[in-house]
Amino acid sequence: IVVHPPWISTDAEISISILPQMAFGTGGHESTRLSIMALEERVTAGCRCLDIGTGSGILAIAAVLLGAGSVLAVDTDQQAIDNARENVTRNLLGRVQPELRHATVESMQEFGFDLIVANIQSSTLAPILPEARDRLAEDGAVIFSGLLAREERDFCHSVEETGMVVEAIR
Numbered sequence: 001i002v003v004h005p006p007w008i009s010t011d012a013e014i015s016i017s018i019l020p021q022m023a024f025g026t027g028g029h030e031s032t033r034l035s036i037m038a039l040e041e042r043v044t045a046g047c048r049c050l051d052i053g054t055g056s057g058i059l060a061i062a063a064v065l066l067g068a069g070s071v072l073a074v075d076t077d078q079q080a081i082d083n084a085r086e087n088v089t090r091n092l093l094g095r096v097q098p099e100l101r102h103a104t105v106e107s108m109q110e111f112g113f114d115l116i117v118a119n120i121q122s123s124t125l126a127p128i129l130p131e132a133r134d135r136l137a138e139d140g141a142v143i144f145s146g147l148l149a150r151e152e153r154d155f156c157h158s159v160e161e162t163g164m165v166v167e168a169i170r
Contacts, residue, residue, distance in 0.1 A: 001036050001062055006090065014065050017090050018056055021083045031145040034170050035119045036062050038143040043068050047114035050074070050135060051098070052105055053124065057084030059117050060098040061091045071098035072110060078102045105131040112137045119145040122155050129162045141167070 002012035006019055039062050043049065046069035051060040054073035063071045075081050081102045088098060101108075105128045114137050118125055125144060132142055142164065147155055156166045 001040065001065070003032075003036075003058060014062075016058060016061050016065070016087075018058060018087055019090070021056065031119050031147075032058060035059055035117055035143055035145040038145070038170075039063055039066055039115075039117060042115050042141055042143065044114070045069070048072075048112065048137070050110070050113040050116045052116065052118035052128070052132065053080075053120035054084050054100065055080050055119075057087045057098070057100070059119060060084065060100075061088060063115070063117070064092055064096050064098060068096070068115075070096065072101065072108075072113075073098045074101045074103045074105065074108065076102070076104055104128075105135070108135065111135050112140075114140050115143070116140065117143040117145075119143075122147045122151045126155065126158050129158055129164070133162045133164050136164075 001014040002010045003016045003018055004010055006017045043063055043066040045067045049063040049068045049071045051071060051073040054060050054075045057073060060071045060073035073084060081100050084100050113135050116132055159166055
């Protein structure tokens with residue numbers, strides 16, 4: 001998967017064109033790259049995905065391009081949702097469209113996601129861990145990214161306190 005600005009072309013098998021905006025990711029950050037790598041390993045054909053804190057929509061777009069059957073992408077920032085909508089239109093014309101929603105995880109009514117991805121700071125992630133766990137399918141998985149190395153032990157402890165299991169750390 002190659003993430004690039006619209007003015008640069010690529011012959012990559014999977015290409016995501018992102019117009020750089022003021023407050024939203026362009027795919028260059030390590031946590032985004034790690035999230036995409038994890039999505040490549042975890043997305044299965046037809047799975048239901050939830051992207052928490054979608055920002056520019058990169059991870060929601062990647063999930064669709066990797067074969068997810070449905071993707072719900074939420075963010076608490078309306079500008080992020082507007083930006084994600086532009087990027088979805090640019091990248092997924094004629095494909096499954098993620099549902100983009102200005103919402104919190106707590107306000108969602110959907111459950112049973114096969115895969116949840118959240119690339120946001122630990123201070124935002126930690127309080128919503130129980131909500132994320134509750135929205136997982138019985139055999140679902142979560143990809144958390146955006147954490148600092150020094151936060152690893154405490155965050156892993158918080159994840160395990162919610163009843164989830166830490167399977168891998170990168």
